[in-house]
Amino acid sequence: xxxxxxxxxxxxxxxxxxxxxxxxxxxxxxxxxxxxxxxxxxxxxxxxxxxxxxxxxxxxxxxxxxxxxxxxxxxxxxxxxxxxxxxxxxxxxxxxxxxxxxxxxxxxxxxxxxxxxxxxxxxxxxxxxxxxxxxxxxxxxxxxxxxxxxxxxxxxxxxxxxxxxxxxxxxxxxxxxxxxxxxxxxxxxxxxxxxxxxxxxxxxxxxxxxxxxxxxxxxxxxxxxxxxxxxxxxxxxxxxxxxxxxxxxxxxxxxxxxxxxxxxxxxxxxxxxxx
Amino acid sequence: xxxxxxxxxxxxxxxxxxxxxxxxxxxxxxxxxxxxxxxxxxxxxxxxxxxxxxxxxxxxxxxxxxxxxxxxxxxxxxxxxxxxxxxxxxxxxxxxxxxxxxxxxxxxxxxxxxxxxxxxxxxxxxxxxxxxxxxxxxxxxxxxxxxxxxxxxxxxxxxxxxxxxxxxxxxxxxxxxxxxxxxxxxxxxxxxxxxxxxxxxxxxxxxxxxxxxxxxxxxxxxxxxxxxxxxxxxxxxxxxxxxxxxxxxxxxxxxxxxxxxxxxxxxxxxxxxxxxxxxxxxxxxxxxxxxxxxxxxxxxxxxxxxxxxxxxxxxxxxxxxxxxxxxxxxxxxxxxxxxxxxxxxxxxxxxx
Amino acid sequence: xxxxxxxxxxxxxxxxxxxxxxxxxxxxxxxxxxxxxxxxxxxxxxxxxxxxxxxxxxxxxxxxxxxxxxxxxxxxxxxxxxxxxxxxxxxxxxxxxxxxxxxxxxxxxxxxxxxxxxxxxxxxxxxxxxxxxxxxxxxxxxxxxxxxxxxxxxxxxxxxxxxxxxxxxxxxxxxxxxxxxxxxxxxxxxxxxxxxxxxxxxxxxxxxxxxxxxxxxxxxxxxxxxxxxxxxxxxxxxxxxxxxxxxxxxxxxxxxxxxxxx
Ligand SMILES: Nc1ncnc2c1ncn2[C@@H]1O[C@H](COP(=O)(O)OP(=O)(O)OP(=O)(O)O)[C@@H](O)[C@H]1O
Ligand SMILES: [Mg+2]
Numbered sequence: 001x002x003x004x005x006x007x008x009x010x011x012x013x014x015x016x017x018x019x020x021x022x023x024x025x026x027x028x029x030x031x032x033x034x035x036x037x038x039x040x041x042x043x044x045x046x047x048x049x050x051x052x053x054x055x056x057x058x059x060x061x062x063x064x065x066x067x068x069x070x071x072x073x074x075x076x077x078x079x080x081x082x083x084x085x086x087x088x089x090x091x092x093x094x095x096x097x098x099x100x101x102x103x104x105x106x107x108x109x110x111x112x113x114x115x116x117x118x119x120x121x122x123x124x125x126x127x128x129x130x131x132x133x134x135x136x137x138x139x140x141x142x143x144x145x146x147x148x149x150x151x152x153x154x155x156x157x158x159x160x161x162x163x164x165x166x167x168x169x170x171x172x173x174x175x176x177x178x179x180x181x182x183x184x185x186x187x188x189x190x191x192x193x194x195x196x197x198x199x200x201x202x203x204x205x206x207x208x209x210x211x212x213x214x215x216x217x218x219x220x221x222x223x224x225x226x227x228x229x230x231x232x233x234x235x236x237x238x239x240x241x242x243x244x245x246x247x248x249x250x251x252x253x254x255x256x257x258x259x260x261x262x263x264x265x266x267x268x269x270x271x272x273x274x275x
Numbered sequence: 276x277x278x279x280x281x282x283x284x285x286x287x288x289x290x291x292x293x294x295x296x297x298x299x300x301x302x303x304x305x306x307x308x309x310x311x312x313x314x315x316x317x318x319x320x321x322x323x324x325x326x327x328x329x330x331x332x333x334x335x336x337x338x339x340x341x342x343x344x345x346x347x348x349x350x351x352x353x354x355x356x357x358x359x360x361x362x363x364x365x366x367x368x369x370x371x372x373x374x375x376x377x378x379x380x381x382x383x384x385x386x387x388x389x390x391x392x393x394x395x396x397x398x399x400x401x402x403x404x405x406x407x408x409x410x411x412x413x414x415x416x417x418x419x420x421x422x423x424x425x426x427x428x429x430x431x432x433x434x435x436x437x438x439x440x441x442x443x444x445x446x447x448x449x450x451x452x453x454x455x456x457x458x459x460x461x462x463x464x465x466x467x468x469x470x471x472x473x474x475x476x477x478x479x480x481x482x483x484x485x486x487x488x489x490x491x492x493x494x495x496x497x498x499x500x501x502x503x504x505x506x507x508x509x510x511x512x513x514x515x516x517x518x519x520x521x522x523x524x525x526x527x528x529x530x531x532x533x534x535x536x537x538x539x540x541x542x543x544x545x546x547x548x549x550x551x552x553x554x555x556x557x558x559x560x561x562x563x564x565x566x567x568x569x570x571x572x573x574x575x576x577x578x579x580x581x582x583x584x585x586x587x588x589x590x591x592x593x594x595x596x597x598x599x600x601x602x603x604x605x606x607x608x609x610x611x612x613x614x615x616x617x618x619x620x621x622x623x624x625x626x627x
Numbered sequence: 628x629x630x631x632x633x634x635x636x637x638x639x640x641x642x643x644x645x646x647x648x649x650x651x652x653x654x655x656x657x658x659x660x661x662x663x664x665x666x667x668x669x670x671x672x673x674x675x676x677x678x679x680x681x682x683x684x685x686x687x688x689x690x691x692x693x694x695x696x697x698x699x700x701x702x703x704x705x706x707x708x709x710x711x712x713x714x715x716x717x718x719x720x721x722x723x724x725x726x727x728x729x730x731x732x733x734x735x736x737x738x739x740x741x742x743x744x745x746x747x748x749x750x751x752x753x754x755x756x757x758x759x760x761x762x763x764x765x766x767x768x769x770x771x772x773x774x775x776x777x778x779x780x781x782x783x784x785x786x787x788x789x790x791x792x793x794x795x796x797x798x799x800x801x802x803x804x805x806x807x808x809x810x811x812x813x814x815x816x817x818x819x820x821x822x823x824x825x826x827x828x829x830x831x832x833x834x835x836x837x838x839x840x841x842x843x844x845x846x847x848x849x850x851x852x853x854x855x856x857x858x859x860x861x862x863x864x865x866x867x868x869x870x871x872x873x874x875x876x877x878x879x880x881x882x883x884x885x886x887x888x889x
Contacts (some may be wrong), residue, residue: 007718009548011726014711014770018729019765022863025744026736074643084632086632094884095875096644101887102871103651106845110852111650114657114665114861121653121667155647171361177348178355179328185349189374193365193768193863212737215830215849229739233834236743247749249740254505262870270365 009042030253032246043247053231057251060227063142063217065211067149071206072199075157080156080191083165094159101155109219112148113139144223152216153206160205164198165191195265204263205261208256228252277304277460278339278429280325285334287320287486294320295486297334307456307463308491309473311509312483318466320486322432325464327351340432343348349378354423354461358435360415362407368418369394369403375426393425394418396455417451431456431463437472449476470510474498482506504553504623512555514595516570517625520550530554534592538569544617550553552625558585560619563599569612570595574605588613646702651868658861665858676862686863688840692758696843697826700765701773704822705815708773713807715774716781717789730774733767738831741767746835757838764832767824776821780805780814816881824874 034040047053082093098109115121116138123135138144168191176186214229221227226234228248235245280302287295295317302308310318323329325336327348336343343351355464362371376386379389394400397417400575407415416436423431436452437445453476456463467473473480473495481491482505489509501507521537522529528548540613542548563574563586572588572595583598586605597613599605653667657883661671680686711730715722733741743766750760784807792802808815833843844863852860878884 004721007714007721010710010714010821011722013707014774015726015729017707017763017767017770018732021745021749022732022736022741022767025748026740028748029740029744077636078640078643079634081636085637091884093640093644094887096648098878098884098887099868099871100647100651102824102874103868104845105830106508106828106848107654107867108650110848110860110864111654112654113852114667115650117665119664119666124667151646151650154643169359169361171357171359171861172363174326174328174348175355175357175361176374177365178330178350178351178353179422180349180378181374182349185378190363190365212739212831214739214834215845219849219852227478229831232739232743236746236835242747245743249737249743252737252740256735260735 013146026249026253029246030250032243033250036243041059043243046244047247053248056226056231059142059225060211063145063149063225063227064207066146067153067210068203068207069149070146070150071153071157072203075154075197075202076161079158079161079165082162094162097155097158100151101159103230105152105213105215106219107208108152109148109216112144112151112220116144116147117141139220140222140224142221142225144216145225145227146219149210149213153209153214155201160202161195161198164195168194193270197271200263200267200270204260207259211255245258277462278551279304279306280326280430280462280464281337282321282337283337285321285324285331285336287317287324287329288332289320293332293486295324295331298424298486298488299334300481300488300491302462302464304462305460306478307453307465307476308482309465309480310472311467311470311473311480313468317486318468318483319434321483322355322434322466325430325432326353326355330620352426352428352430353438354426354428354431354446356416356419356423356431356433356436358438360407360412360419360439362415362418362422364407366407368399368410369404369520371407371418372422372425373381375422379481381424390414391422392578393421396424397421397451410442410556413448416440420455422454424459424461428461429462429583431461433463433465433467434465436465437467438469444471452476461582482509497598499568500621501555501623504555504626507553507555507621507623508513512558512560512621513558514556514597515623516554516556516595518552518554520548520552532570532590534570534590536590537568538570538615539568540615540622545620545622548622549624551625553625554615554620555623556615556620558596559583559598559611561595561597562613562616563597563605564614565605567605567612567614569614571610571612572597574607574609577607586611654861654864654868658858658865660858660861663857665856665861676858677865679859680863680866683851683859685842685847685851686844689842689844692761692841693844694826696762696765697823700762700826701769701819701822702768703762704773705818706772706779708770708818709777709815712774712778712781713803716778716784717786727778730771734771738768738829739834740833742832745832750836750838757836757841761833761836761841761843764836765826765829767830768829769826772818772822772825776818777811777814780811784810813882813886817886820874820878824871827870 007205033043035040065111082090085093117123118135118137125130127135173186173190176190181189212229214233215228217225217227218230228251232248233247235241235248282298282300285295285298286293295450299319310321310370312318320329324331325343327343327346331344363374366374369387372390372393373386376389381389384548391400391403394403398423399414399417402410402414407418410418419436433452437448440448449472465476477494479491479493480497482489482497484505490497490506497506498510501510501512507515516532518530518532518538520528520530526542528540530540530548540548570590574589575587575589578585578597583601585596585598585602588595588597588611595613605611656667657665658676659672659674660666660669661673715727729866745760745764749755749763750757788810789802789806792806793799797805810851828845829843830845830849833846837846848860848863875884878886
């Protein structure tokens with residue numbers, strides 16, 4: 001009897017932790033928005049009727065999409081180089097990607113604050129070169145948020161994709177070449193399709209990460225470029241509008257789950273290893 | 276269509292280590308030549324040079340009247356069959372086979388038709404829609420073969436194509452490869468480290484050692500008349516006895532071993548015998564006798580072979596192996612002589 | 628590799644990697660600047676911003692809280708995560724397949740939503756102390772590392788070795804510690820490092836889980852930044868980067884940095 005229960009007993013503490021402190025609380029947050037006396041749709045009507053909140057949602061989607069596209073392109077090219085350079089250079093590149101990756105989001109966002117500020121290095125450089133006569137206000141713009149966010153996610157993308165690209169067997173590429181494929185042909189017809197599942201998974205990580213981020217938009221975008229994370233915080237801790245905050249939370253959860261569900265299905269369908 | 280492949284004094288380096296040394300090799304039109312040699316001797320390197328994945332540091336490579344030496348790999352038009360098949364995992368069997376045709380600008384309908392016809396020939400018509408992950412090893416190997424053949428290349432190259440298959444399949448597949456190669460008359464270079472496979476599939480075999488070709492000949496010649504002691508050892512001449520001529524008497528030559536044993540050999544049988552030479556013999560080329568003219572030995576362990584007894588023998592200058600008749604059971608420790616059996620032995624130049 | 632890299636690709640990559648590390652060096656410069664505002668290149672040289680950190684009590688107390696939470700949370704996550712990972716690999720057929728999805732949830736649910744839900748249901752709802760909720764939040768946050776990273780090494784562990792030990796008379800629990808654990812050591816180390824780093828750097832989950840007297844270092848840095856924009860922040864960041872370097876050295880020494888590309 002005890003024997004039969006062993007697997008369950010071993011898995012129980014972790015399962016109960018997730019159940020009690022994640023599934024139930026998050027479930028209750030979602031439930032809050034549906035159990036409104038005015039009807040389950042009411043909090044969402046309020047959300048979408050508010051021009052400010054609608055703008056925040058659209059801005060968050062826009063910034064997340066741009067961040068994802070840029071991170072994927074930059075990360076893929078850099079990863080491609082990492083996968084093809086000789087050992088020593090490769091180690092240096094990996095270190096250059098791992099160091100920012102392991103450094104916290106606050107420190108990394110702060111770096112861009114110094115970079116883009118009024119007295120920042122970019123303004124000093126542009127002034128010094130005589131390209132501008134007045135310091136530019138680069139902080140608290142959508143561009144600043146996107147730049148810092150791309151900076152945040154590129155290392156992750158590089159490391160994920162370098163692993164994927166290195167996993168493509170060399171002889172498969174040589175087979176394509178021997179059959180007459182040009183270097184670009186090998187890239188388009190073999191490397192890209194084989195990296196596609198990894199690319200999609202990476203893109204999902206970046207998109208959901210951007211969509212639900214807090215620190216970077218807060219520090220580099222401020223009030224002017226408010227995103228969903230900050231909106232959630234404000235609704236909850238500034239105006240104590242629990243239902244409003246829960247609605248934002250619910251939208252975040254739904255968007256994340258839908259994207260992850262659809263994209264992992266797509267990635268799995270594109271995965272050649274599954275017969 | 277059938278052309279010859281010529282490698283002329285080709286050298287190859289990985290970094291600063293030289294892997295191939297002035298290698299010259301010629302495969303005649305329509306011929307299948309194997310590169311045979313132990314691990315690390317440079318077989319794959321030779322293939323990669325011809326395929327264009329590696330540039331020679333010296334020498335030239337020609338296919339028919341085309342100079343391949345500096346041609347980009349994708350323009351060489353060579354069919355390659357890899358050890359690990361190297362199928363495109365994201366393409367169906369048919370699309371794998373059609374890949375090369377697509378690169379050549381062949382239209383969809385035509386390349387599918389050609390791919391289907393080739394799959395038919397390798398017996399995989401039923402698998403055209405499958406993905407490679409859902410094939411057995413032998414099936415994958417046949418797709419790889421079909422993929423290389425369908426572009427009708429003037430040259431086919433194989434790098435240990437059968438080493439991942441089980442013994443039975445290995446024999447079936449090599450017959451199949453030979454059949455398809457013969458039918459198309461495609462000039463072929465075949466790499467293996469399995470002697471039986473090389474000898475059974477090839478018109479000629481090149482035995483390689485440390486980046487050099489030691490001998491390139493038909494299997495029969497290699498087996499019976501190795502040109503040097505390396506090849507001799509490779510094809511099973513276990514006994515290599517250094518000898519010096521002491522007396523010449525017409526066709527008859529008397530020579531002694533280092534230990535002083537003396538043998539009389541006939542140049543009618545062995546051909547011209549130089550003053551210093553190596554007598555090479557397989558165990559059945561040295562007959563164990565109780566007495567007579569021969570190399571005196573002390574008998575060691577005896578093993579029963581069915582058709583004869585084999586004896587491990589010791590002499591003051593090294594160990595030898597000889598066979599004795601079933602009618603005569605000799606005991607370990609006994610004194611005996613080894614007598615060369617003329618048709619089974621050969622004379623080699625002394626080692627440098 | 629057959630295809631040689633196009634020179635433009637190499638230049639592009641060099642620029643990318645330079646941009647990846649350059650901002651962090653800029654922080655280093657800003658931290659020693661003898662000015663009361665943040666600037667780069669540094670003007671003058673001073674270490675006073677580093678000593679200033681220690682004069683600000685909030686940095687000291689939040690750093691201690693962060694370390695306590697990261698170490699305890701990671702330890703708790705491993706303590707319950709390893710048995711779960713073991714059970715799911717060892718008894719795969721006896722546990723339902725949805726169970727592994729349960730341990731993906733902490734990654735899937737946005738961190739900020741987790742923090743918000745915890746403060747709503749646990750701190751306010753159950754009136755648990757702020758520190759306890761913070762610890763629960765971080766344990767959940769890093770649990771997936773414990774389960775999945777350790778699980779990955781268990782997936783390649785040959786359980787017949789365990790059976791061999793048991794057949795030789797070793798009791799099951801002892802077998803786990805003497806035979807299984809040493810073979811998944813690398814996975815446990817990896818899980819620990821990833822979990823620790825995630826926890827110590829976390830903002831989104833902790834955001835809601837701080838209260839009077841209880842806060843984490845990253846939250847405190849953000850709060851400080853919103854009031855003062857002096858080089859103190861840069862010097863705190865430098866200290867955090869030194870921590871990162873230390874972690875990288877440990878990773879390199881134990882697993883090799885390339886493990887992070889897998
Ligand atoms: N990429 C490389 N870098 C450096 N040395 C290499 C490389 N590839 C092969 N070598 C060396 O070159 C020599 C020849 O290698 P090659 O692969 O041609 O051997 P092979 O005859 O095909 O052996 P095998 O039967 O094991 O496949 C070996 O000593 C090997 O160590
Ligand atoms: Mg080889």
